[in-house]
Amino acid sequence: MSAITKEQVLEAFRFRAATRAYDPTKKISEEDFAYILECGRLSPSSVGSEPWKFVVIQNMALRKKLIPVSWGMATHAEDASHLMVILAKKNARYDSDFFRIALEKRGLNSEQMAKVIDIYKKFQTEDIKILENDRALFDWACKQTYIALGNMMTSAALIGIDSCPVEGFDYDAVNQILVENKIFDPTEWGVSVMVTFGYRAKEIRPKSRKEIEEVVQWVREE
Ligand SMILES: Cc1cc2nc3c(=O)[nH]c(=O)nc-3n(C[C@H](O)[C@H](O)[C@H](O)COP(=O)(O)O)c2cc1C
Secondary structure, three states, X not given: OOOOOHHHXXXXXXXXXXOOOEOOOXXXXXXXXXXXXXXXXXXXXXXXXXXXXXEEOOOHHHHHHHHHHOHHHOOOOOOOOEEXXXXXXXXXXXXXXXXXXXXXXXXXXXXXXXXHHHHHHHHHHHXXXXXXXXXXXXXXXXXXXXXXXXXXXXXXXXXXXXXXXXXXXXXXXXXXXXXXXXXXXXXXXXXXXXXXXXXXXXOOOOXXXXXXXXXXXXXXXX
């Protein structure tokens, strides 16, 4: 792997900023966007579940339907080069076909699979307790999608591409619009979060962050 310096990485983190105004004349190349998607695909997820789908909406008529119910991207959904809706898997239970297929893909035999599924059962029911209701299980899948979201925004920043994560929307309405347009099956998937990508139209004000001492707590040897 070719080395990238810490300063280059920090520069990308400082450059990345929630972009609310894109230059509508600048589009991300296919190659660059494929790189961003690959960084999403390679992201880690709890128990390797990969409970996500990255839906890239380049259809302007559909984008325009989303804007009235998405206050958080009202100023940038239309001008963004790419608009992505990240879906999270519903019902990602340890005993679902979803997990069975993933484990088969990893080449596990039936004995190994039974063992692993037993571990996942304990994890989901007793440890992290996400089988108490459908919402908890769906939110667990959503948490995984945010890792891919972060990675895609950072990888974009590393090559000078801007982005804005978007939670500012009416979830019921966005789900309904996408389902009506046959984008996904609502028994299998739900909207987790959205993100726009493009090139900033103007300079963005400097970052405001808490001090390092406020966010880090060290527990050292006595
Ligand atoms: C999960 C998430 C959802 C967000 N939703 C929106 C949104 O709907 N609209 C928006 O303009 N900004 C949104 N933001 C951007 C935040 O306001 C922004 O990241 C934060 O103020 C820090 O600024 P910076 O990203 O420019 O460093 C969101 C950020 C995150 C992480």
